[in-house]
Amino acid sequence: MCTMEQRGRVFVLTLTGDDEHRLSHALIASIRSSVASVAAASASAGPGTALVTVGEGRFFSNGLDNIWAGTSRERLQGLVDELRPLAADLLALPMPTIAAITGHAAAGGFLLALCHDYRIMRGDRGVLYMSEVDIGLPLPPYFVSVLRAKITAANALRDVTLRGRKLKAAEAKEMGIVDAVCPGPAETAAEAIKLAEQLAARKWDGNVYASIRMSIFPEACRSIGIVEESDEEKRKHFASRL
Amino acid sequence: MEPNNLCTVERRGRVHVITLTGPGEHRLGPALLGAIRSAVAAASAGAGALVLAAEGKFFSNGFDQAWARTVPLHLQATMEDAFRALVADLLALPVPTVAAVTGHAAAAGCALALAHDAVFMRGSRGFLYMSEVDAGIKIIDFFAEIMREKVPDAVARRDLLLRGDRMPAAEAVRRGMVDVAVEGGVEDVVNAAVAEAEKLAAREWDGEVVAEIRKAAWPKLWSKVKDYSAAAQVAVRPRL
Numbered sequence: 001m002c003t004m005e006q007r008g009r010v011f012v013l014t015l016t017g018d019d020e021h022r023l024s025h026a027l028i029a030s031i032r033s034s035v036a037s038v039a040a041a042s043a044s045a046g047p048g049t050a051l052v053t054v055g056e057g058r059f060f061s062n063g064l065d066n067i068w069a070g071t072s073r074e075r076l077q078g079l080v081d082e083l084r085p086l087a088a089d090l091l092a093l094p095m096p097t098i099a100a101i102t103g104h105a106a107a108g109g110f111l112l113a114l115c116h117d118y119r120i121m122r123g124d125r126g127v128l129y130m131s132e133v134d135i136g137l138p139l140p141p142y143f144v145s146v147l148r149a150k151i152t153a154a155n156a157l158r159d160v161t162l163r164g165r166k167l168k169a170a171e172a173k174e175m176g177i178v179d180a181v182c183p184g185p186a187e188t189a190a191e192a193i194k195l196a197e198q199l200a201a202r203k204w205d206g207n208v209y210a211s212i213r214m215s216i217f218p219e220a221c222r223s224i225g226i227v228e229e230s231d232e233e234k235r236k237h238f239a240s241r242l
Numbered sequence: 243m244e245p246n247n248l249c250t251v252e253r254r255g256r257v258h259v260i261t262l263t264g265p266g267e268h269r270l271g272p273a274l275l276g277a278i279r280s281a282v283a284a285a286s287a288g289a290g291a292l293v294l295a296a297e298g299k300f301f302s303n304g305f306d307q308a309w310a311r312t313v314p315l316h317l318q319a320t321m322e323d324a325f326r327a328l329v330a331d332l333l334a335l336p337v338p339t340v341a342a343v344t345g346h347a348a349a350a351g352c353a354l355a356l357a358h359d360a361v362f363m364r365g366s367r368g369f370l371y372m373s374e375v376d377a378g379i380k381i382i383d384f385f386a387e388i389m390r391e392k393v394p395d396a397v398a399r400r401d402l403l404l405r406g407d408r409m410p411a412a413e414a415v416r417r418g419m420v421d422v423a424v425e426g427g428v429e430d431v432v433n434a435a436v437a438e439a440e441k442l443a444a445r446e447w448d449g450e451v452v453a454e455i456r457k458a459a460w461p462k463l464w465s466k467v468k469d470y471s472a473a474a475q476v477a478v479r480p481r482l
Contacts, residue, residue: 096404117400117404149396150396151396152394152395152396153395176395176396176397179397199405202375202376202406204375204376204378205378208374208375208378208379208380209375209404211380211381212374212375212380212381212403212404213404215380215381215383215386215403216386216389216390216399216400216403216404217390218383218386229380231382231383234380234381234382235315235318235319235322235382236315237380238318238379238380239315239318241378241379242307242310242311
């Protein structure tokens with residue numbers, strides 16, 4: 001389902017297999033477990049690490065497992081609820097995060113990519129697609145919060161959510177949703193790892209990094225269930241470092 | 243207003259120009275913040291617009307951490323409070339404000355520049371730099387709010403705050419953080435900022451209306467700093 005390996009200062013989370021990487025309970029749990037192990041490893045690794053998430057095959061992720069959910073509202077809501085803490089784990093992760101979008105990323109899969117700090121995408125194939133409007137599903141509130149935090153241009157947000165626009169990498173880059181476009185999946189993964197190494201080399205304190213990330217979009221963090229540190233706690237941290 | 247060697251005040255036409263003096267980093271410690279606040283308060287009396295500029299290589303390199311090291315934790319808050327009060331004063335000011343970023347503006351120095359209505363910046367030298375991520379310092383809420391309100395683009399905010407990019411003027415203009423990159427030296431930047439301020443003053447806007455519209459334009463930031471403004475402080479003093 002997914003693997004985690006450490007290459008130097010970079011942790012690489014791979015969604016394995018040439019399938020749609022549908023976010024089922026099993027896959028979400030598997031990814032959460034890997035992300036938790038990264039957070040733990042970073043504590044002992046010290047400052048200067050980064051995470052890359054990459055997919056094998058034609059899909060990064062085609063979203064929540066709607067096939068399994070079928071027409072059951074409970075099942076679908078269950079998956080929506082299950083994805084939320086994974087999104088929280090990523091937004092709170094004490095290191096820079098990069099999504100290597102090596103294939104289609106739709107709905108929950110697109111959200112997963114957005115929960116990373118940077119996005120590198122293959123330009124030859126694959127689209128980013130918030131499919132909910134087309135399939136007749138409302139967007140969960142925390143999805144909207146993350147979309148609003150990461151896609152700040154009004155017409156870009158409208159195109160993604162209200163028009164169900166399917167974005168190729170180049171268009172996504174122009175809209176500020178993707179940071180770099182690469183020819184194919186191998187180059188995309190390589191570029192993501194290279195960026196990860198550059199960011200890891202800055203040797204940022206992970207706890208501070210995560211704190212600053214959360215202060216950039218506190219509403220999204222609240223919506224996703226993360227409690228931001230108080231100003232008092234931040235001041236104490238500052239004083240302890242003087 | 244008492245003279246001090248931290249900043250000067252001059253009138254150019256209708257523009258009230260405050261200049262942070264000397265070749266140093268213009269670190270925003272309690273003394274300099276107090277001096278700037280006094281100078282800003284003087285702007286309300288009869289000026290049509292305000293420009294904040296600096297001498298030397300730096301606009302401001304941020305908070306005075308050397309000072310913070312010399313005082314216990316509960317007194318360090320006075321520096322942060324003074325900065326919050328200055329931001330409140332700028333938001334409530336009944337005249338348009340223009341920052342003349344004549345040199346490097348880092349951390350609180352960068353936030354101070356962005357807290358003005360317009361930002362002119364030296365094109366050939368100097369950069370905006372939110373140094374906190376590199377220095378390992380967390381960003382408290384009202385401070386982050388300045389950045390959230392004044393740097394609305396998600397990518398610009400990430401690159402500035404989460405990657406610690408050093409942004410020269412041209413890039414800052416492209417990303418919507420700075421209004422104009424001015425070629426030339428420090429004086430050229432100040433002159434351009436003053437010219438802009440003069441144009442704004444010539445609109446002869448009602449000062450109270452300017453202040454109300456500005457507070458309404460940045461409501462979240464205003465709500466987080468308003469209790470620290472000079473007016474709020476006066477209001478809490480008991481009447482004899």
